[in-house]
Amino acid sequence: MLRRVAASSPDEIAFVDDASRLTYADWDRASDRAASFFWNAGARPGDVVALLLPPSFAYPVAYLGAAKIGCVTAGINPRFGPSEVENIVTGSRAVVVVSDGDVPGADRVVAPEELASGEDEPPDASGAPEDPLAIVYTSGTTGSPKGATFTVANIDAVRRIEGALEPTLDRTSGLQATPMTHMGYMTKIASHIARRSKTVLMERWTARSALELIETERITHIGGVPTQLALMMMDPAFGRSDLSCVRSILIGGAPASPDLVRQIRETFGVPVQVRYSSTELALCTATRAGDSDRTVAETVGRPLPEVELRVLQPKSDGIGEVVARSPAMMRGYWNDQLATREAIDPEGFFHPGDLGFVDDEGNLCLAGRTKEMYIRGGYNVYPVEVENVLREHPKVALVGVIGVPDPVLGERGKAFVVANDPADPPSVEELKAFVAARIADYKAPDVIALRAELPLTSMFKVDKAALETDGMD
Incomplete structure (x- = not known):
């Protein structure tokens, strides 16, 4: 698909990185050279090429380069810690990792600029519909990151469904507001190309x-x-x-x-x-x-x-x-049949x-x-419901609610709140009264803590695991 779009719209801008522009023709040529480089490095169809890169032209170039020779791209979030990175590299059995620095657990690391040293005409070894194309790792908020594996057919289904939902969208422009390892980029790459979209990168x-x-x-x-x-x-x-x-x-x-x-x-x-x-x-x-x-x-x-x-x-x-x-959903977790059976039922x-x-x-x-719900005095409490009520308060910007142990009730609710205006925060009493007037008393948080900020995961979600540690204080 990239080759067809590059031929019909060669000068359309695909990516913007600060003052630099990458056209669809540039992307096609650069990914050809990357494909040749990977092939010459010994990568073959079905092998994993891992990318530990900030948002940059090198990421889509390497991704499409790997795809052109039937390799599987595994994106590693740059915000992951060394142990998470090593687990992904070894667990995926990546034959090569593209990165600007040392990568724990990697047998071979190549710098992004090395990809340009390949020939202009790579071998034609692109994958069949049921061949794996991308591994998208979860953010790890409920345990170690797991690799959701998408086939060529899965990625094409995403393109097809996106096209049916919004058939008139064409030549749109957007920000890459999350790491390029996110499923929003990894699984929607075909949609990006089909619509000739322009993406502005943010490191x-x-x-x-x-x-x-x-x-x-x-x-x-x-x-x-x-x-x-x-x-x-x-x-x-x-x-x-x-x-x-x-x-x-x-x-x-x-x-x-x-x-x-x-x-x-x-x-x-x-x-x-x-x-x-x-x-x-x-x-x-x-x-x-x-x-x-x-x-x-x-x-x-x-x-x-x-x-x-x-x-x-x-x-x-x-x-x-x-x-x-x-x-469009994943085929399963990479090299983890047990986790796959636990996540996908027989139907x-x-x-x-x-x-x-x-x-x-x-x-x-x-x-x-299901894992965030807590039981207070025998009643089920869903944090998202309580969070939605607290967010309605005009002085509340961000909020996270968790259940913490209680010797009498079993669990009780604790809310962490960030004010819209730090100079004029809501009082705890004000927030408690606001919530009590809107939902059942057993759902209202027993404790409300005002914070200057909340911990966020690598995907900009409130980090409930970090809040649980804070909640024990």
Whole structure:
């Protein structure tokens, strides 16, 4: 596909890195040389090429170079620690790692600039539909990162489903607001190429730099996790930024409160689409153009084309375990059959560990994570529900809720809150009264702690594991 687009639109910009531009023709030629380099280095179809790189031209060049000779690309998040990196390198059995520095556990490390030394005409050894193409590692918030493996057919299914959802999108521009190892890039590479999209790379995401790039590069579509959108609106430069180029906003990767969705729609003045997926699913549900404010603010939409969704063993309130399957979801975890069998049931449904229910209009409403739910005095409490209420308070910017041990109740709720304005934070009493007036008393957090910031994972989600450590204090 890259070769066809490079031939028909050679001068279209594929990537922007500061002042540099990479056209589709440049990308095709550079990935040819990378493919030849990998082949000459001994890589063969089915071998793993690992990439430990910041967002840069080298990443898509190496990714497509590996694909052209049937190799499997494993992305390693640069924010992972040495032990996580070593586990991925050894667990994936990577034959070569592309990186700017030393890589623990690697047999061979090559610098990105070495990829340009290959010949212009690589061997033609691209994979068949069922051959693995990419390994996307989970963020590790529930344990060691696992490698979700996607085949050529999976990646093409993502392209097909994305195209059916928004068939008119073409030549869009966006920010690479998460590491390129994220499933949002790794599994949507074919969609990127098919739409001749322009992606502006960010080595390190900050709200201020994102606002500046949206203005200077005239970004048309913004995508990110809810925390990133919240931080952008909190930045003092937000009101001074020219964001008239923005045409739509996509929120995914973590639950967004109804209040935050409404705030984004009102502040940016553009349509907002909310999506639900996981690393393993690649895509699952989404709100649609024309959906009501309530639907966009309070649900994660309906299943995408070719996606089957079920809610298993619903309780009296309708809440049960959310499972889904589609031709776009991972084939399994790389070199981990046990974890694959635990995650994908005999009918082919993936179990992401989320709780929710389907409303009367067919929209999925999330209630929390199976592993995050805690039991207070015999009552189930879903942190996401409590978080959504706290986010509605006008003085609250970010929030995380966890369950902590209690000798009497078994578990009790503890909320960590970041104020919109550090000079005018809400009081603990104010927040407790606000929550108590809106949800059942047993759901209200027993303890509320104000913080200047919350710990975030490598994917900009609130790090619940770090909060649990803090919560014991």
